[in-house]
Amino acid sequence: MSKATYNAEIAAKRWHAGNIYEIIIECEQLAHDCRPGQFLQVDCGDGTFLRRPISIYNVDGARVSMIFEVRGRGTRYLSQLKAGEYLNVLGPLGNGFDTDIDGDILVIGGGLGVFPLYMVAKSKGKSCDAVLGYKTERVLVSHDRFADVCREVVITTDDGSYGVQGTAVAAAHSLVVNHHYKAIFACGPLPMLKAVHALACKYNIPAWVSLEERMACGFGVCLACAVKSRENEEEYLHVCKHGPVFNSKEVML
Ligand SMILES: Cc1cc2nc3c(=O)[nH]c(=O)nc-3n(C[C@H](O)[C@H](O)[C@H](O)COP(=O)(O)OP(=O)(O)OC[C@H]3O[C@@H](n4cnc5c(N)ncnc54)[C@H](O)[C@@H]3O)c2cc1C
Ligand code: FES
Incomplete structure (x- = not known):
């Protein structure tokens, strides 16, 4: 089934770290229809006119979670x-x-961009390596779940409080030179995605990046979430409808 509106019961709400929470809803049809990297437009109560876009973190049976x-x-x-x-x-x-790719893949997540990649990692299992970048140890969330499913997980922190000090893309560089990845999937802040694009071009690996833009409708009607096409500067693509996942060569980052 295509997109629909659901009034779903909250099965659990968890605090993870700092200001980071997980909500798990029970919704069989939605769970059945979700693919890695898709998102939901979530009603945030009477005080907010517009729904807010939040990525799907995981699907487990009839349960769908967001972090x-x-x-x-x-x-x-x-x-x-x-x-x-x-x-x-x-x-x-x-x-x-x-995720229908034959061979090994690398996922690179930065900050909140780690979460939309978990379903990718879960679906690829031991043919997936992950580099997950966080600001500091205090906001490490979900890294252990990647470790459960991936072949290799490298954690980086900006301040060196956990794992390798530095950026996720710098750490990804040494994995890329030692493996033959068929694709890179990335989500995180724009400077990180630009660096992923440069890395992918240097080693001639196709890269898909998940973009974030402020959204209103979430399905291609209001045109709020436009990004410039790389191939044709006069053309705009819409993150909610054409994305949020793009080939890194397709959009101006
Ligand atoms: C496709 C998509 C998937 C997303 N997935 C997640 C997710 O899994 N987890 C998560 O925590 N967040 C995610 N976000 C970001 C999330 O939508 C915003 O944090 C949220 O809308 C903020 O709403 P608010 O009412 O709390 O804050 P607001 O009062 O609306 O904004 C608070 C601050 O956040 C900034 N902001 C709001 N929305 C965005 C945005 N889309 N991009 C950049 N800055 C923004 C505002 O400029 C402002 O400074 C996603 C965004 C998109 C577009
Ligand atoms: S949010 Fe309306 S077109 Fe993308």
Whole structure:
């Protein structure tokens, strides 16, 4: 089934670290339809007019989970919800990552961009290596779950409080030169995605990057989430509809 609106019961809400929470909803049809890298437009209560886009973190049976950081009014509302309450979501939205690739892949996540990659890692298992970059040890979330499914996981922190000090892309460089990856999948801040694109071009590996833009409708109607095409500078693509996952050669990063 394509996208739909669901009023789903919250099965659990967890605090992970700092301002980072996970919400798990029970919704069989949605769980069935979700692909790695897709997102939901989440109703954040009467105080916020627009829904907020949050990536799908995991699907487990009939349960769908999202991990988010409290940024403003909408995500604060989400962080205050409790198990047993209901959450209205629209989705699944966007194209997601095409994981149908023969051979090893590398996922590179930075900050909140780690979360949309977990389903990719889970689906590829031991043919997936991961480099996960965090600011500091205090906000390490989900790295242990990647370690459960991936072949190799490298953790980086900006301040060196855990794992390798430095950026995720710098650490990814040494993995890339020692393996024959068929693809790189990445999600994180724009400077990180630019560095992923440069790395992928240097070693001639196809790279797919998941972009974030402020959104309104979430399905291609309002044109709020435009990004410039790399092939044709006059052309705009929409993150919600054509993405959020793009080949890194397709868009201006
Ligand atoms: C496709 C997609 C997937 C996303 N997945 C996740 C996820 O899995 N986990 C998660 O924590 N967040 C995710 N986000 C970001 C999330 O949507 C925003 O943090 C949220 O909308 C903020 O809403 P708010 O009402 O709490 O804050 P607001 O009051 O709306 O904004 C608070 C601050 O955050 C900034 N901001 C808001 N939205 C965005 C955005 N899209 N990009 C950059 N800055 C923004 C605002 O400029 C402002 O400074 C995703 C965004 C997109 C587009
Ligand atoms: S958010 Fe409306 S077109 Fe993308």
